[in-house]
Amino acid sequence: MHVTHLSLADFRSYARVEVPLDPGVTAFVGPNGQGKTNLVEAVGYLATLGSHRVSSDAPLVRMGADRAIIRAAVRQGERQQLIELELNPGRANRARINRSSQVKPRDVLGIVRTVLFAPEDLALVKGDPGERRRFLDELITARSPRMAGVRSDYDRVLKQRNTLLKSAAMARRHGGRSMDMSTLDVWDQHLARVGAELLAQRLDLIATLWPLADKAYEQLAPGGGPLALEYRPSAPGPGQTREELYEQVLAALADARKQEIERGVTLVGPHRDDLRLLLGELPAKGYASHGESWSYALALRLASYDLLKAEGNEPVLVLDDVFAELDTRRRERLAELVAGGEQVLVTAAVEDDVPEVLHGTRYTVAEGEVTRT
Ligand SMILES: Nc1ncnc2c1ncn2[C@@H]1O[C@H](COP(=O)(O)OP(=O)(O)OP(=O)(O)O)[C@@H](O)[C@H]1O
Numbered sequence: 001m002h003v004t005h006l007s008l009a010d011f012r013s014y015a016r017v018e019v020p021l022d023p024g025v026t027a028f029v030g031p032n033g034q035g036k037t038n039l040v041e042a043v044g045y046l047a048t049l050g051s052h053r054v055s056s057d058a059p060l061v062r063m064g065a066d067r068a069i070i071r072a073a074v075r076q077g078e079r080q081q082l083i084e085l086e087l088n089p090g091r092a093n094r095a096r097i098n099r100s101s102q103v104k105p106r107d108v109l110g111i112v113r114t115v116l117f118a119p120e121d122l123a124l125v126k127g128d129p130g131e132r133r134r135f136l137d138e139l140i141t142a143r144s145p146r147m148a149g150v151r152s153d154y155d156r157v158l159k160q161r162n163t164l165l166k167s168a169a170m171a172r173r174h175g176g177r178s179m180d181m182s183t184l185d186v187w188d189q190h191l192a193r194v195g196a197e198l199l200a201q202r203l204d205l206i207a208t209l210w211p212l213a214d215k216a217y218e219q220l221a222p223g224g225g226p227l228a229l230e231y232r233p234s235a236p237g238p239g240q241t242r243e244e245l246y247e248q249v250l251a252a253l254a255d256a257r258k259q260e261i262e263r264g265v266t267l268v269g270p271h272r273d274d275l276r277l278l279l280g281e282l283p284a285k286g287y288a289s290h291g292e293s294w295s296y297a298l299a300l301r302l303a304s305y306d307l308l309k310a311e312g313n314e315p316v317l318v319l320d321d322v323f324a325e326l327d328t329r330r331r332e333r334l335a336e337l338v339a340g341g342e343q344v345l346v347t348a349a350v351e352d353d354v355p356e357v358l359h360g361t362r363y364t365v366a367e368g369e370v371t372r373t
Pocket residue numbers: 011012013014030031032033034035036037038039058059060061062063321347348349365
């Protein structure tokens with residue numbers, strides 16, 4: 001699929017901007033702070049309903065405006081669709097598909113798919129487990145948009161269970177009436193049921209992604225691997241199927257119950273898990289060099305692209321400012337690997353940072369104007 005037109009109103013630095021897009025490579029070039037990333041961030045938002053830079057929508061709305069609009073025309077094969085998202089920080093966002101407003105923002109998921117490479121990706125390797133969980137869960141949702149519902153169910157169950165545990169912890173501390181444990185039992189089952197669904201998807205994803213990531217790393221940095229992707233569950237065990245994982249989470253919750261009531265927080269479940277990234281024998285986090293960490297993050301993104309493409313819907317590739325971070329050899333290898341993509345959006349501060357093989361449409365971005373050059 002590819003985006004044929006992007007239109008923004010009061011999004012980030014743009015009061016209004018219209019950007020017609022072609023398939024193939026498009027590069028946005030311009031000095032720092034001119035709004036290049038803002039453009040590709042909007043494309044990414046259509047795919048994930050979130051920004052790769054901030055966790056809330058407020059910064060996405062132009063200073064002084066009260067809502068932002070992202071509009072995109074999307075082509076998949078012969079099919080053309082128009083998506084509109086209205087971002088209303090503090091209130092519910094709204095969506096339209098082909099001008100029909102009988103849809104929820106979540107219904108937009110799956111129409112645009114992106115794989116976005118950005119300087120922030122270094123956090124996949126060096127950052128907290130939450131970064132890697134988000135990576136996995138966003139990819140799960142890109143593979144199967146209905147998982148957005150499972151993720152939000154999980155968040156809701158977790159929040160309610162935490163509230164219950166917190167009041168139990170309070171009651172304990174202040175010598176109040178002890179809690180009726182059967183209520184907690186019910187929440188354990190909810191958490192284990194929804195959690196098992198998420199876990200099964202994560203495990204399946206990792207099994208598919210691992211060989212692809214290993215291959216991509218070998219292409220970027222020959223002889224530097226191998227990579228290993230190891231899931232580290234907070235509810236340990238060999239479970240693979242949803243039923244097995246359900247039992248596994250339930251058992252771990254039972255074991256953790258006393259501690260959970262003391263601390264007033266849920267200690268077991270997919271929200272406490274990690275994805276361990278190994279380079280050779282060693283964990284990448286804490287051991288890999290800066291360049292190796294970068295290659296690792298790029299390999300994970302390239303693997304995501306290969307996976308989505310193999311599963312039938314080629315995503316838009318977004319490369320935000322990544323070439324400046326790479327040495328010449330890796331820059332060229334990465335460029336060769338992505339050059340044939342159906343649609344590739346590249347941002348760079350200077351023309352020279354865009355590798356030779358990525359010739360295509362050029363836009364200059366300066367002072368709020370996006371001009372074809
Ligand atoms: N909500 C907002 N309202 C108004 N301006 C904003 C908003 N959010 C960001 N900006 C402005 O947008 C600019 C940053 O744009 P962007 O990140 O796209 O730059 P860039 O061209 O990618 O720069 P670089 O080359 O440094 O990566 C900043 O000047 C910032 O002040």
